[in-house]
Amino acid sequence: MSEGKMNMDKKPNLAVDIAGLHLKNPVMPASGTFGYGQEYAPFFDLDQLGGIVTKGLSLNPKAGNPTPRIAETTSGMLNAIGLQNVGIEAFIRDKLPFLRQYRTPVIANFFGNSLEEYGEVARRLSDLSEVAAVELNISCPNVKKGGIVFGTDPQAAAEVVTLVRRHLSKPLIVKLTPNVTDITVMARAVEEAGADAICCINTLTGMAVDVHRRQLRIANGTGGLSGPAIRPVAVRMVYQVVQAVNVPVIGVGGITCAEDALEFLIVGARAVQVGTANFVDPQAMPKIVTGLEQYCRDQHEDDINNIIGSLKLS
């Protein structure tokens, strides 16, 4: 048997590290598109994922925005759910016990309505052994408080990251909004303030009109655009952020298949998140994991880490 053949038979390594967080592969859901895991457990073994990112949590339960909350657009969708969630108490009581049965690390996404609340939720999450890392949401475009206000001003972003960092003893991922003039300014600000990793991008603020009724199609007026329509924007921003910071970057925005995920990895993302594609195909993520493995074989790469940041510029 030739050496080449032996390499082909060997299972490529898909494991990546994000700020000390060990992921068996670089694929995880984007927060808010996977519930608390239970919703998708009937479709595949959640242990096939690199990580499980849960729906954004706040200190108290949050009811969300009026309806209609979603609208389909060309190769995408608009949403203005408004961060509806069960709150941290119910998360601990009703959702964590289910997630405990999996070996896959749980990453809890969270937000606050005020600086103090961000700190309080961080403190609560810090105490939970089932939560391997947290993802700080300062980028939701659909609520006035607790989201984009912190995510569009570098000083406010640094302030909230510094505060959360003080209350937290586990890896801190900060999720950035694309709705800024220069995302690298925000990325540097949160890195300096203590972020262990950066996740980008959240949804792009958009609007859609029902021409028959001459009404906005989302009750909130504007919504967050997601899906394949935003992928080129996301790839560009991930590329820019990778150049601008030293912490690992998680790429998200319009990934539907392994090839889409590879775009992000090749420009330097250490891992990826899959969002809207979960709605389109509940088995999208395990298919992407399999596709990444196949790509490594096809490229004769025995480690996905060799692909990360492998963009050829000339």
Add this chain to the structure above:
Amino acid sequence: MQNFNTTILSNQELSPGYYRMRILAPGFVAAAKPGQFVMVRVSGGLEPLLRRPFGIFRTGFLPADCDGLPDKEYVEILYKVVGSGTSILKGLHQGDGVELLGPLGNGFELRPAAEQILVGGGIGLVPLYMLARELVKNGNVRLLMGGRCRDDILAVTEFERLGVATYVSTDDGSLGEEGLVTDVLQRKLARYPEAAVYACGPMPMLRAVHELCAAGKVPLQVSLEAFMACGVGACLGCVVKGAGHSETDPHYLCTCKEGPVFMADQLEWDLLEDRQDGCGCGEDEA
């Protein structure tokens, strides 16, 4: 609940703009309950991006050919062509592939009653057939079926074959009685005050049915439709306002997971929007 690639067995136009599609669906005969729905991915590509929800009209067995293979299970949906997804769907043929997710949601609760009254408005008739099939085993079942014109009246003879008494009304009088289905309901409730009512159709019709039932203290279950992204309770895009909902104390129910069938008293009727157009697929007219 499962997600799988499958094959279309037939796709026929029932009346102008309305289609009936039979899809191969192993396991559905035992799994699907009256009132549940499926999400169909109409295209293998990304346009349209999202799946479309369709109420389950019926399930059944297709007898095996002489090939010795077991009977094939199928699911049937009836749909009205209103948007991009249903436009693609109507162009599909026997042997074409679709991706199917289901059965999803909570179905109807079978309530014991001497008189069971089903109220269907247009394509809202869809989830009532399997319900009728169960209810006829234990009592009298009446179907009150309404539409704007004769083209909106679907599959009534199939209900009759189950032994269901049917009453048809159309806005323009082109089939059955001229007038609203709720006028017929009002008369039936006067005669059968001990009835249980089950309804599906456009929101103005459901609201009128609710008012009649509430006035007569008749238990009512309604099946709602909504535009959905995931169908499994993850996206929270298809919520409706629950009883007691207010601006200061909001209360939302997920149509896909906590519905699509609700007891009427679970909902805040004054605040339910009339945008629902009764197309049976959650698509906006386009």
